[in-house]
Amino acid sequence: xxxxxxxxxxxxxxxxxxxxxxxxxxxxxxxxxxxxxxxxxxxxxxxxxxxxxxxxxxxxxxxxxxxxxxxxxxxxxxxxxxxxxxxxxxxxxxxxxxxxxxxxxxxxxxxxxxxxxxxxxxxxxxxxxxxxxxxxxxxxxxxxxxxxxxxxxxxxxxxxxxxxxxxxxxxxxxxxxxxxxxxxxxxxxxxxxxxxxxxxxxxxxxxxxxxxxxxxxxxxxxxxxxxxxxxxxxxxxxxxxxxxxxxxxxxxxxxxxxxxxxxxxxxxxxxxxxxxxxxxxxxxxxxxxxxxxxxxxxxxxxxxxxxxxxxxxxxxxxxxxxxxxxxxxxxxxxxxxxxxxxxxxxxxxxxxxxxxxxxxxxxxxxxxxxxxxxxxxxxxxxxxxxxxxxxxxxxxxxxxxxxxxxxxxxxxxxxxxxxxxxxxxxxxxxxxxxxxxxxxxxxxxxxxxxxxxxxxxxxxxxxxxxxxxxxxxxxxxxxxxxxxxxxxxxxxxxxxxxxxxxxxxxxxxxxx
Amino acid sequence: xxxxxxxxxxxxxxxxxxxxxxxxxxxxxxxxxxxxxxxxxxxxxxxxxxxxxxxxxxxxxxxxxxxxxxxxxxxxxxxxxxxxxxxxxxxxxxxxxxxxxxxxxxxxxxxxxxxxxxxxxxxxxxxxxxxxxxxxxxxxxxxxxxxxxxxxxxxxxx
Numbered sequence: 159x160x161x162x163x164x165x166x167x168x169x170x171x172x173x174x175x176x177x178x179x180x181x182x183x184x185x186x187x188x189x190x191x192x193x194x195x196x197x198x199x200x201x202x203x204x205x206x207x208x209x210x211x212x213x214x215x216x217x218x219x220x221x222x223x224x225x226x227x228x229x230x231x232x233x234x235x236x237x238x239x240x241x242x243x244x245x246x247x248x249x250x251x252x253x254x255x256x257x258x259x260x261x262x263x264x265x266x267x268x269x270x271x272x273x274x275x276x277x278x279x280x281x282x283x284x285x286x287x288x289x290x291x292x293x294x295x296x297x298x299x300x301x302x303x304x305x306x307x308x309x310x311x312x313x314x315x316x317x318x319x320x321x322x323x324x325x326x327x328x329x330x331x332x333x334x335x336x337x338x339x340x341x342x343x344x345x346x347x348x349x350x351x352x353x354x355x356x357x358x359x360x361x362x363x364x365x366x367x368x369x370x371x372x373x374x375x376x377x378x379x380x381x382x383x384x385x386x387x388x389x390x391x392x393x394x395x396x397x398x399x400x401x402x403x404x405x406x407x408x409x410x411x412x413x414x415x416x417x418x419x420x421x422x423x424x425x426x427x428x429x430x431x432x433x434x435x436x437x438x439x440x441x442x443x444x445x446x447x448x449x450x451x452x453x454x455x456x457x458x459x460x461x462x463x464x465x466x467x468x469x470x471x472x473x474x475x476x477x478x479x480x481x482x483x484x485x486x487x488x489x490x491x492x493x494x495x496x497x498x499x500x501x502x503x504x505x506x507x508x509x510x511x512x513x514x515x516x517x518x519x520x521x522x523x524x525x526x527x528x529x530x531x532x533x534x535x536x537x538x539x540x541x542x543x544x545x546x547x548x549x550x551x552x553x554x555x556x557x558x559x560x561x562x563x564x565x566x567x568x569x570x571x572x573x574x575x576x577x578x579x580x581x582x583x584x585x586x587x588x589x590x591x592x593x594x595x596x597x598x599x600x601x602x603x604x605x606x607x608x609x610x611x612x613x614x615x616x617x618x619x620x621x622x623x624x625x626x627x628x629x630x631x632x633x634x635x636x637x638x639x640x641x642x643x644x645x646x647x648x649x650x651x652x653x654x655x656x657x658x659x660x661x662x663x664x665x666x667x668x669x670x
Numbered sequence: 671x672x673x674x675x676x677x678x679x680x681x682x683x684x685x686x687x688x689x690x691x692x693x694x695x696x697x698x699x700x701x702x703x704x705x706x707x708x709x710x711x712x713x714x715x716x717x718x719x720x721x722x723x724x725x726x727x728x729x730x731x732x733x734x735x736x737x738x739x740x741x742x743x744x745x746x747x748x749x750x751x752x753x754x755x756x757x758x759x760x761x762x763x764x765x766x767x768x769x770x771x772x773x774x775x776x777x778x779x780x781x782x783x784x785x786x787x788x789x790x791x792x793x794x795x796x797x798x799x800x801x802x803x804x805x806x807x808x809x810x811x812x813x814x815x816x817x818x819x820x821x822x823x824x825x826x827x828x
Contacts, residue, residue, distance in 0.1 A: 170796050173811035205798035344754030347795040382701075382738050383750075383794050385807040420694075421701055423736035426792060440696030440722075442735040458693060500798060502759035507798025530760065539755055575756045575797065586755070593754075593792065599735075 160193040161239045162214035166269065168201035168354050169386040170347065175226055176209040182227035183211070186234045194239065200355020202269035203509030204256055212251065215241035221248040256506060256525055261487060263495050264472045265511045268355035274393040276401045279358045285403065287474030291366045292411045299370035300326050303473065305481035307493025312338055312429070312466030313541060313570040314646075315492075315559045321463060324453035325371040328461035333373035335364050336457055336464040338434055339380040339387070342426040343542025345573030348497040349467035351509055353380070353387040356471070357394035361417060363470035365408060366477055367463050368415040376417045377457070379434050382424055391419050426543075426597035430645045431464045433599055444599045445645045466571070468497055487513035492558045492569075500526045502575035503535070512557070519553040522576060533578035537662070539586075541570020543593050544650035546657035547583065566657060568650075583662035584670065588616045590654040594647060604639045605648025611635060612655065622668035629666075632659070674713045681706040682714045686721040696722060696732055700739055709740040744787035745780040747825050749773070750804040754793040760812075762801035768815035769803070772822060785826055 165171070165180045180196055187194040202210060207223035214220075220241040225233060229246070236244050251257055251269075262268075271278040279285070291299050304319025325333060337360065341349040353360060364376045380388055395417050398404045406414045425443050428434045432446035435457050456462025472494065476484045485493045492514035498521060500507045505527035512521075522528070522535055529535050537547045546567040548555070555561050562569045577586075591612035598605045612635055619628045636652035643649040659666060674682070685702035689695050699718060703710050710733055719729045733739045751769050752762060769788060773781035777790045786805075796802040799811030803818065805825050813821065 169809050170799055170811065173796050173802065173809040174799055208799075341795065342793055344793045345756045345797045346793075347797055350795040383791060383804075386809075420697065422738075423697060423701070424738035425736050437697065438694050440694040440732070442731050502756040502797065502800060504798070509798075543755060573756075573797070575759055577759045581759065586758070589755070589758070597792070 160195040161187075163194055163196045164199050164212040164214070164219060165196060166201040166208060166210060167198035167273070167386075168208075168351060169384070170205050170351075171201050171208040171210070172386070174205075174208045174224065178227035179209040179211065179225050179230060182230040183234075186230050187239065190234060192239055197272050199271060200268040200273050201351060201509075202251055202257060203265065203351065204254070204506070205508040206506045207248070211238070213239060213241050218250055221251045221254070222246045223248060256508070256510070259525070260511050261495050261513050262511045263475045263484065263487070264359070264468060265352065265356070265497055265509065266475070267359065268351060271356065273355055273357055273390050274397055276358065276397050276403070279356075283478065284358055284474070285362055285409075287477035288362050288366055288369070288403070288409065291369050291477045292409060292413070296326055296370050296372060299366065299477070302481045303370070303476060306476045306484040307481075307488070307491070308469060308472055308476065308484065309492070309559065310466055311468035311472070311496070311571065313343075313568070315569070318465060318469055321453055321465070322367070322371055324451065325373070325461045325463050328454060330461050332375070332458075332460045333371055334457045334460055334462040335367045335371075335373045335376040336435070336438065336462055337364055337376065337378040337470055338429065338431060338464055338466050339378050339384075340422050340428040340434060341384075341467070341571070342381060342429045343544075343571050343573055345501040345539065345575035346499050346542060346571045347501070348499050348509055348572065350384055350387050352467055352471050352497070353384070354390045357387075357390045358398060359471045359474055360391075360467055361394055361398050361404065363473040364417060365404065365415050366473045367465070367470060369408070369411075369413055371461075371463055373463065374414045374416065376415065377438055378417065378419045379422060379428065379438055380419055381422045381428070388419060388421065395419065425599075426593075427599045427647060430647065432645070434464070435462065442599070444601045447644070468571075489513075489515035489556065489558050490560055492560070496557060496569070496572045498557065499573045500576070501573060503529045503531055503578045504576045505530050514558050515556045517554050517556050518548065518574070521557075521574060522553065526576065529576060529578045531578045531580075533580065535576050536579040536581055537577045537583065539575045539577070539654065540573070541568040542573055543590060544568075544646060544653055545570050546653040547586065547661060548657070549661040566653070568653070582670065583658040583665040584616065584620050585665075587655045587658040587666075588613055588620075590651055591616060594651040598647060602642070602644040602648060604642040605644070605651070608635055608639045608648065609651060612639075612651075616655075616666075619666050620668065620670070625667075629659070674711060674717070678707060678711050678714060679717070682711075682717050686718065690721050696724070696729065700733060704739060708744050709742055712741050745784050747786050747806050747828075748789055749786045749822075750789045750791040750794065752791045752794045752796075752800070752802045754791075754797075756793075756797035757801040760800040764815055765801045765803065765813050765818055768818055772819070786822070
């Protein structure tokens with residue numbers, strides 16, 4: 159019988175040579191006269207171990223990693239296919255502490271199943287959430303989501319059930335479900351990993367949303383920087399449709415739901431929901447005034463649920479296991495789990511799904527193993543380019559929306575970018591303004607003009623020109639952007655700037 | 671404005687014929703044209719505008735809003751270098767500077783040999799193995815300047 163081998167097809171694994179490793183294994187096994195069957199799966203999220211090779215042995219998956227193509231012949235000779243001991247042998251994935259200490263609800267199947275196989279999905283609990291949802295009324299599904307405590311995982315943390323209730327209550331000839339898959343924040347990749355590793359989970363989640371609020375058409379707005387996710391989603395949607403999980407009559411329920419992938423075109427602003435809707439309508443992605451809320455007048459003027467990938471992909475487990483099961487994870491008003499991404503200068507980068515409440519320090523050191531460079535971690539940025547820079551003194555803050563707000567930071571989409579002590583924080587502050595200038599949609603003045611002026615003021619401060627007056631001017635400018643911008647881009651760019659200035663003032667001097 | 675040659679006009683007409691019925695069809699059409707031609711010929715803007723009952727200014731406004739859409743032909747390959755924070759934390763700016771120097775090109779321009787168009791990217795989603803670059807649709811992680819030389823050599827005559 160063929161030995162089963164599992165290797166990730168995730169973009170991050172491919173970026174470290176997973177394709178080449180898979181080819182080398184096939185070739186070497188053939189040369190050795192061994193029959194193997196290689197399944198390309200999602201990534202387990204331990205990026206530092208990619209390319210990770212898992213061998214099925216006595217019903218267990220034994221992992222080896224990282225395995226480059228060059229190492230394959232020697233590994234095979236050492237008994238890789240029989241799960242023999244080797245320096246790269248890691249044992250069962252489930253026993254690796256990084257993995258064992260996680261609470262994988264949304265990512266339960268990622269790395270285990272063939273992402274685009276409906277059979278595999280069904281064999282691992284797929285579509286049980288939708289099956290239950292189809293026995294409930296729309297109002298009951300919305301109540302279940304409200305009771306779960308799920309808050310928008312894209313960053314705004316708005317209660318998902320409340321958003322849905324508004325859409326449910328609208329009378330309209332057409333409603334839409336839109337998935338915000340424009341994951342533009344640096345340091346975040348959980349949406350990408352989910353879409354590549356378990357796209358059917360997103361498809362199921364969107365179908366549940368459609369059934370709940372009475373929407374028959376869904377769109378996944380995906381950033382064009384994610385070609386691997388695009389391929390996985392298109393394959394998954396076609397497979398689901400072929401099996402009657404999408405279409406005019408979802409699972410014989412008489413309810414219709416269709417799904418289409420639409421590609422973005424390299425505009426960070428499209429992560430903001432109203433500009434995303436403009437883009438879907440074929441326009442320049444300029445932010446809309448609110449009200450009206452998208453839940454009342456959204457895509458093409460119709461009531462629209464717009465949620466992030468992870469929010470939608472958390473629905474199957476909530477519907478399958480019930481609101482209480484999900485709500486029992488977490489702390490305070492932050493319920494459930496968050497797929498956290500460890501990125502930047504970190505030794506063991508990757509994806510960690512944990513209940514809210516885990517501290518930054520645990521994440522950075524227990525999971526992350528400290529910096530990749532071996533130098534002290536000086537600062538972390540949480541929540542993307544609009545997130546505050548957090549100094550070491552705040553590393554004991556638990557991941558919780560309210561606790562982060564209390565220290566002037568945000569959890570956002572759960573991306574954590576670590577910097578070692580060689581980082582120049584004035585440079586990072588300047589970059590935040592530069593990025594805002596580059597990505598501003600141009601609709602409101604504080605963002606469009608303020609960001610450019612911000613770069614200039616920071617340059618003057620760093621050059622030591624009239625320092626005190628210019629620092630005061632920068633604070634003033636940040637206040638204007640904070641309160642005068644139409645959306646989060648201009649309104650939150652001040653967070654990284656003022657936090658860098660507050661915690662690392664020495665970096666903003668000519669001597670630095 | 672220069673005239674469209676036949677293959678270009680045909681590519682645009684094919685995209686329009688298959689996609690103009692979609693709600694919000696402009697971005698899908700622009701994507702289809704760029705996928706086929708590598709860019710969106712300015713001379714074709716009027717054709718797209720007519721098909722969607724838009725003004726040329728509106729179509730031009732959309733093309734110029736999005737970083738991804740190009741109005742001139744790229745080199746044989748497109749090299750995207752990530753400039754975002756996670757890559758900066760791993761000395762991505764060295765990789766950036768090296769790319770510019772090796773290709774004698776800045777962002778948005780093409781190397782003199784026509785092989786690579788250099789583009790800045792703001793996160794390629796590979797932040798746990800930074801710095802990251804992407805050549806066409808192939809992603810590379812932990813790309814130091816030395817590694818970038820290997821990557822470029824691999825693609826140069828593909």
